[in-house]
Amino acid sequence: MKLQMIRKTKDPGIGEKYDKKSHRIINQNGTFNVQRVGRQSRIKDIYLLMVTTSWTNFIFFTALYLIGINLIFACLYFFVGVHHIEGVDHTTGWKGFADAFFFSVQTFTTVGYGSMYPDSFGVKAISSFEALLGLLITALTTGLLFSRFSRPTARVVFSKNALITEYKNGKKAFMFRMVNERKENLLETNATVILSLQNKTSDGSYSRKYYNLDLQIDHIYFFPLTWTVVHEIDEDSPFFNLSHQELKDYDAEILIIITSYDEAFYEDLHIKHSYHIDDFVWDKKFKKAFYTNDHGEVILKVKDVHTIE
Amino acid sequence: MKLQMIRKTKDPGIGEKYDKKSHRIINQNGTFNVQRVGRQSRIKDIYLLMVTTSWTNFIFFTALYLIGINLIFACLYFFVGVHHIEGVDHTTGWKGFADAFFFSVQTFTTVGYGSMYPDSFGVKAISSFEALLGLLITALTTGLLFSRFSRPTARVVFSKNALITEYKNGKKAFMFRMVNERKENLLETNATVILSLQNKTSDGSYSRKYYNLDLQIDHIYFFPLTWTVVHEIDEDSPFFNLSHQELKDYDAEILIIITSYDEAFYEDLHIKHSYHIDDFVWDKKFKKAFYTNDHGEVILKVKDVHTIE
Amino acid sequence: MKLQMIRKTKDPGIGEKYDKKSHRIINQNGTFNVQRVGRQSRIKDIYLLMVTTSWTNFIFFTALYLIGINLIFACLYFFVGVHHIEGVDHTTGWKGFADAFFFSVQTFTTVGYGSMYPDSFGVKAISSFEALLGLLITALTTGLLFSRFSRPTARVVFSKNALITEYKNGKKAFMFRMVNERKENLLETNATVILSLQNKTSDGSYSRKYYNLDLQIDHIYFFPLTWTVVHEIDEDSPFFNLSHQELKDYDAEILIIITSYDEAFYEDLHIKHSYHIDDFVWDKKFKKAFYTNDHGEVILKVKDVHTIE
Amino acid sequence: MKLQMIRKTKDPGIGEKYDKKSHRIINQNGTFNVQRVGRQSRIKDIYLLMVTTSWTNFIFFTALYLIGINLIFACLYFFVGVHHIEGVDHTTGWKGFADAFFFSVQTFTTVGYGSMYPDSFGVKAISSFEALLGLLITALTTGLLFSRFSRPTARVVFSKNALITEYKNGKKAFMFRMVNERKENLLETNATVILSLQNKTSDGSYSRKYYNLDLQIDHIYFFPLTWTVVHEIDEDSPFFNLSHQELKDYDAEILIIITSYDEAFYEDLHIKHSYHIDDFVWDKKFKKAFYTNDHGEVILKVKDVHTIE
Structure with a gap:
């Protein structure tokens, strides 16, 4: 089995053994795909x-x-x-x-x-x-x-799609893009990105494996424009050996955790997000979402965070 | 004296010398077993x-x-x-x-x-x-x-019992389990676990010794399900040489400090808990508290955090 | 091109490629020179x-x-x-x-x-x-x-000008000065200082490069007086090879991020500031802004933070 | 000059050169001995x-x-x-x-x-x-x-005096003691201790030098009782070569910064304090401020934090 060759990382807290195949861990609205039963209301x-x-x-x-x-x-x-x-x-x-x-x-x-x-x-x-x-x-x-x-609710918008595309020097990379929709700035922003793959084991249960992705830049001081988070697909990358179809078979999901200091509320924020294999797009590029106008001002088109070309 | 052979760690702030034998340091409701007298009300x-x-x-x-x-x-x-x-x-x-x-x-x-x-x-x-x-x-x-x-009060529930049980490859481990009872998530959760043993010294006073326990995983990014915190009992473990009876004689107590970012209140939380030797159970296992239903949703039975089998 | 010889640091989150030359990144009032268009009001x-x-x-x-x-x-x-x-x-x-x-x-x-x-x-x-x-x-x-x-708004005042001037042992240094205008103290204050240079590339677009500046002291425990943040211009400094005119041509801008614990509001604060090449002054010194009076008390003249001589 | 032989540490933010001799930096009520003039009220x-x-x-x-x-x-x-x-x-x-x-x-x-x-x-x-x-x-x-x-105001009480006294194995140590007067606990408490000495320089001005003191324990997880912060006076200690009279001549002052997580207010706190040479006491010991009663409960006499014997 190919997966054995990749150095997996520790369980990020979601569990490694499931009785059946389960849906994406983090839903598109940022909540977990978990229902709590039997808890007491207060x-x-x-x-x-x-x-x-x-x-x-x-x-x-x-x-x-x-x-x-x-x-x-x-x-x-x-x-x-x-x-x-x-x-x-x-x-x-x-x-x-x-x-x-x-x-x-x-x-x-x-x-x-x-x-x-x-x-x-x-x-x-x-x-x-x-x-x-x-x-x-x-x-x-x-x-x-x-x-x-x-309530210090950040308004970070993630691109609809995550891309696997040519990056630099002919190398491929996995990437997604974020923008802060709010005027007030985010400072000291960090990104942690984890790949989750699930596959059937010999006893019929499902096993989830987790791989921390190395990022070109995992910390930025300022976040006034868009931030494209890039993971280069080199030999150490779990993506290196996996084809499109294999990622689908393993029901690949990218788990993202962003931490940042929010100037609007003077608080540290943590934001989670996920991309499911169905959100992946191959061989496209993000369109630049900002330009400089004739007065030297930088204009950022917030909604263009999603635009690929 | 056996205890001399184990590398103790620094006093976590509770003191090393007592005139008499004292009860557990942290009560079951999370408060300290300390009464303050002579302080001014304000x-x-x-x-x-x-x-x-x-x-x-x-x-x-x-x-x-x-x-x-x-x-x-x-x-x-x-x-x-x-x-x-x-x-x-x-x-x-x-x-x-x-x-x-x-x-x-x-x-x-x-x-x-x-x-x-x-x-x-x-x-x-x-x-x-x-x-x-x-x-x-x-x-x-x-x-x-x-x-x-x-008030940002977490609702993390700890399993009633801590277990000392077979773990992997025939090795024993000390473990306990936690669940977040609240729907809002905890992120970037850390665990620190300290064993405290007290024994009578030659001058009749009591001495407390402290041992930080190495954990299989001491940090998880997400905490949507249960988290079983595991300390493997290898040769470096203070548990390695101590029998059930010796732990009882030394009045063993496990001190736990959990830190986490609470999405409900946008605050960092610190939670403390303790297991006394009387809360230990040998050679049982925690029953899995979640399952996947036919729609691929994960169902977590919150109260099963306590269930052992 | 001279800039190639200096070890640049990672993009602090502002982007490296612009279609045209842009103004200073951080305006004098601390906001970014970025306009967001197309965002939804809430x-x-x-x-x-x-x-x-x-x-x-x-x-x-x-x-x-x-x-x-x-x-x-x-x-x-x-x-x-x-x-x-x-x-x-x-x-x-x-x-x-x-x-x-x-x-x-x-x-x-x-x-x-x-x-x-x-x-x-x-x-x-x-x-x-x-x-x-x-x-x-x-x-x-x-x-x-x-x-x-x-709202925990710090009142840190930055000197109007940043200086490039003789420092110690005949060495030159880049420096600026800050003062906390408020009576309540700031503790554990950190400074991060980044030089940004932009230059025209062969394809007509503009490229921004970033250089983290090593500081003599980048963390102070207490901040009761003024703090002069000093970057020595040695051979490793990006300033070392650049003349006044070259800094002007590259439209030099200093990006500053200050983090501190504010005793007035019991919060961690992050403050950003910038000096544009037009704010630089050569071969002047900051006048000392405090003195000891006859009773041994230290008197701080807040407005003298700007005074150079 | 003896002071030259001790490895001083960086300026903690208070300045190194004064025109005259100044009083203690941090007053006994925790404020700085600095008066701000010319600042604007808001x-x-x-x-x-x-x-x-x-x-x-x-x-x-x-x-x-x-x-x-x-x-x-x-x-x-x-x-x-x-x-x-x-x-x-x-x-x-x-x-x-x-x-x-x-x-x-x-x-x-x-x-x-x-x-x-x-x-x-x-x-x-x-x-x-x-x-x-x-x-x-x-x-x-x-x-x-x-x-x-x-407002998250901690109620940490510092012992009136700091001691220089015999410690262990015949070695001397500098120490002071703290207690949390409030019932709600402090967790993850850190201590930073700096010695400040001022002496007249050849040009008639006064120079302040700073020395970080190594501590036996500089971090405790729990703080339910008293905490005696201990700096052993070995050959690397700035105290090692200095007599009582020299400490007086240099107008010795100990600057203390305590950080801690306050369970009462769910906030990280920073507390500053100082001991002036006049607050030092030689060759006395702190009297133990807590005892275990017959029910195994630990009783802490808050006001005994000051008691020396």
């Missing part, structure tokens, strides 16, 4: 969900719990008796419930016009509780909003 | 307590201080005279006190319906102070809530 | 803009959206009918609109005096929505303000 | 002042600006005419001003009872502005309070 999971979900979802959920809480209190006031709220126009029916709801919002938000106000011990007590709860829910929402905004 | 300790205590406690304490502050102001208004609050139903007795309390909440939360309002210089002054204080307490509660949520 | 870009813009702009934008939102609601109330707000002085004309606006502000800020209050289902509903929105906008503004303040 | 300096000042000062300043803002608005209302505020008891004199002040607080805090409410265009406009300003000031105060609490 309050912090809800927080993380609210912080990482889309803005549409976040606004929907926020509206939901704000309206939900006020509906619950409206029910409470309605149950205790809307006539205990002085100044309502209606005390029964859906109009009475609406007034109870509006009184609830005026209490929850602490707007408290006073055109409606509690007039019995019970309603005074409930509305006191609601006003205090309102403070806490506002505090919580403030925290959630701030967390969403201040 | 405001930040209260903050840290509120941030690290359970949610039940947090809600209890928050309710306590919110109600407490309002009770204090209710007393103030009651003492100055509830009849200075215009619009109250009662000015004396517990009903008057209740109205003073409700007026306090309406002021503190800034709901201020106006059905009750201050009608003398004194009450105007006190209520002005309370409203301003309300802002500060709300600010503080907002900060506490946000701190609790945004 | 909500987080607005956040980053609000957090990084000047205080004047921030106050202007904040006033703008606070007034804007209230104008929109004023229009809504005006459209639905100001006579549905009980207690207004005017229901039509610009005075009616002004009352609608004031009612909106009283609702949005949750001040809710109650002298004006909603008196129809429609206005009750709109004002409920506005009060809830007010909470969210306040939360958002709180987050923005906090982000602005807590 | 908004962030006020923030940092409010965040780092004592709680007493913070409460005082906060009260000051809350009352100050309300006094300014009270003046505005008084100037425009208190009779434009409906529901006041007094419109002139200090009682009218008091009512204007109370109205201001009710507006600023958004409590808005409505017993007093604006009744003219001017007062409506001013109070609208005040309510909006109130939101911003509350936001700001929330941020300040949160910053104060969440």
Whole structure:
């Protein structure tokens, strides 16, 4: 078996033995192809969900719990008796419930016009509780909003395809390209690239092997333009002996880990990405994504990171 | 003495000489078996307590201080005279006190319906102070809530037992297993494992010796599944010459320090853990905690991290 | 070509081949001379803009959206009918609109005096929505303000000029100077300095070459005074063979990356800076920027970081 | 000159040439003995002042600006005419001003009872502005309070004295001791220790020389008890040839930099400290600060970190 001839590297943490053939390890959206079952949910999971979900979802959920809480209190006031709220126009029916709801919002938000106000011990007590709860829910929402905004999410875009192509002096190389979509810069960026191959073993299970790829440049100080990460395919490269078809048979996947200091959030970031054999393109080149204009300024066309020619 | 033959490593910071035999250094909940006496309490300790205590406690304490502050102001208004609050139903007795309390909440939360309002210089002054204080307490509660949520607490679960068992090629190994219970990934995870043995010295005191354990893999890039940390018991291993009984006599304890980058909170985390000799199991194996389903997806049963067979 | 004789270092991430001659890579304000086109705007870009813009702009934008939102609601109330707000002085004309606006502000800020209050289902509903929105906008503004303040922006000032001057033992050196303008200290400060030269190649394009400069001291533990970063021009230095005119022809630019731990914000910082050949001064010296007074205290004149003599 | 014989290390960033003899570099409170003059104040300096000042000062300043803002608005209302505020008891004199002040607080805090409410265009406009300003000031105060609490300030206490005393095998050593006063642990703690000596040069100026001290242990994994940092005085030590009197003449100062991961705040911390020759004690020993009780628990007496015997 050819694979035996290549010096494999240590398991990067994904495991070497599987009962069946498995899909790509890292999905195209950057998550792992792993489902966790049997784990316990905790309050912090809800927080993380609210912080990482889309803005549409976040606004929907926020509206939901704000309206939900006020509906619950409206029910409470309605149950205790809307006539205990002085100044309502209606005390029964859906109009009475609406007034109870509006009184609830005026209490929850602490707007408290006073055109409606509690007039019995019970309603005074409930509305006191609601006003205090309102403070806490506002505090919580403030925290959630701030967390969403201040979350240091990099916007590094990887080229759609990874290339195996002629490089320099007739040598071949494996390469992919990245760009920082954000205006704020990334500094001290590092790349680690690992090839994963899986093949059937004699006992019917599947074995994954891992090969760290040597890179022409694995650290850049600045990252204002595109960065083409290049692995030269020389005799020490695991790609050296493997044909296109063999890479397909071994279900080749490239695992990438990028670390960088993000000037926007003053944090060190780690980004993971993967290219599956189906994302590979042979014998094409990346089109240059930037040019210098007549004023000596460098213009970077962000979307051209994907363009090959 | 056998221990003399093993190359011990430097004190990891826990001390080498004790007057008496002491319990395990790191408790099962991850704290140290050390009580600090004579230290001064400071405001930040209260903050840290509120941030690290359970949610039940947090809600209890928050309710306590919110109600407490309002009770204090209710007393103030009651003492100055509830009849200075215009619009109250009662000015004396517990009903008057209740109205003073409700007026306090309406002021503190800034709901201020106006059905009750201050009608003398004194009450105007006190209520002005309370409203301003309300802002500060709300600010503080907002900060506490946000701190609790945004606290980057990893959820790495360690196997209940550490194993000493056959490993490869007939060699024995010491091993334990970890899993990340959270969906968000850990990257660039490192493990440091130290064996601590204590034995009585000739002068009656106890001496602790420390031995860094060489690991098969001490760094993984990704941590989507379980990680079994393995120390091979070869001639250089401190375990090599020690029998089960000797380890018991020396009160063996394994000290573990894990560092990792947490994708959920974008922070580097350090986790400590320990296995005491009583947590060791001999000649069993960890049951595989994941499998591949028919769609090529990897399914991880989080709770199986503990399962041995 | 002389440049061939000097051992260049790897591309620091800026690229080696340009179609035309380009300006300095890092502008004097620390940004890159790169314009990104075709990138998608996102909500987080607005956040980053609000957090990084000047205080004047921030106050202007904040006033703008606070007034804007209230104008929109004023229009809504005006459209639905100001006579549905009980207690207004005017229901039509610009005075009616002004009352609608004031009612909106009283609702949005949750001040809710109650002298004006909603008196129809429609206005009750709109004002409920506005009060809830007010909470969210306040939360958002709180987050923005906090982000602005807590942003760990170092205040390291670089000398206006970089010098090439006699240093020690008759040897020449390239040097520049820095000072930390802030009272809080920087610890463990590192400097990386790269020379960039661009020259026309045979095919009419421009090639950039990069040379890491060896520094006398590239790491300091403390940074309470000024730090003069010195590169001795010996035979291994790229400056050794290059005349003033040649440096000009090659459009020499010095790229600087400083990393440091900031005691003010408890964060690691990275600062970038550049000196263009036009910022170079020959055969001058930096004037000492600190002296010891009669009480043994060291006095640092921050602005003297620029002074040469 | 004896000092010539010792291999000095690089300037740690404090400078080597001074015009006069200067005091200790790092004061006993951990700040540098450097005064910055001529630097520009900025908004962030006020923030940092409010965040780092004592709680007493913070409460005082906060009260000051809350009352100050309300006094300014009270003046505005008084100037425009208190009779434009409906529901006041007094419109002139200090009682009218008091009512204007109370109205201001009710507006600023958004409590808005409505017993007093604006009744003219001017007062409506001013109070609208005040309510909006109130939101911003509350936001700001929330941020300040949160910053104060969440600031990762370590509570490492250094022994009052550094010792030069017999150590092991008859060898002498320089040592000092630290303890973590806080319950939350410090992990991966490093120590760097530098000796600074200043002496008069032939031209009348003072020269500072620096010597990195080799430590028995310069890194500990855990820090639950005390840590005695030990520098053995062998032939390579700068202390080896220097008598007590010479150390005094050279105004010896020990500069210390501690880095550690703080489990309380999940942050890497850097702490600096210094011992001046006057803090040195000869031929004493640190008294052990912890003992094991009968239940096998280790008891640490925090204040004993200073105790020598």
